Amino acid sequence: MAWRDFKKKVKRQFSDFLEIPGDVVLDMPRITLVGNIQLLVENHRGIIEYTPEGVRISVGEGELAVTGENLALRNIIPDELCIEGVIRTLSFI
Template sequence: MKHKISDSLRLPSDLTRGDMLVSVTGRHEIFVENYKGIIEYTDCRIMLSGKSGSVLLLGKGLSVVYYTGDEMKVEGTLDNICFLE
């Protein structure tokens, strides 16, 4: 039923599944939406939990500029993004 409604409304699949949305601007700005919590936070590793897995941000000088219940902005030099189940 949920798939039929989302298909008919043409909603993005990440929105209906509750997946994290990661937007990267260059190597220095990362926006993460729809995350559940922060698992690990250092200046070179930030791991976030989501409904269907985790995201690991690797880099140098990483810092969380702001976060709300479902959105976060990270700045620093991004080297790698890993999606983990």
Template sequence: MAKWQQRLRTLLTEQFSLPSDIILEMPRITVIGNIHIYIENHQGLAVYSENELKLKTNNGYVQIRGTSFVLKMMLPKEILLEGTISEVKFLGN
């Protein structure tokens, strides 16, 4: 993404009080304890196994590691994952 586009999005977010996760195309992650994780605004599934979930985002990837993973819901822009979550990591492009 061009730097001017990033600056424009930041300006819109600040000046008009718009939600930054939508304007900046960032993922919204909700974690409940270490057993549920709900992720919105992703761009697709890159890796899924019983121990790892990796999602493409606008700025790289979100990687979740743990055990006994089960995809409870998967929509084009949303995922609900259950299992024992031990790590959530942001990886660059």
């Protein structure tokens, strides 16, 4: 087992034992999708790229790519952002 996998397993067990949400302990994003018109991303690390057709966001150990039409960034604060528009796809890269 790789060291990274071991650390993640220990953190997950720790969060389960203390009943702490996994996204807090494991440094994972919390993603809330409202239909296909609004996306809320909490616990992000910043915006990598933004166009009306796509947004790439740095999260934990990678990136979240959002594609769609007329995408607009709303409510950008250090740990949370909101994307509005017609959302077509979400993918982790």
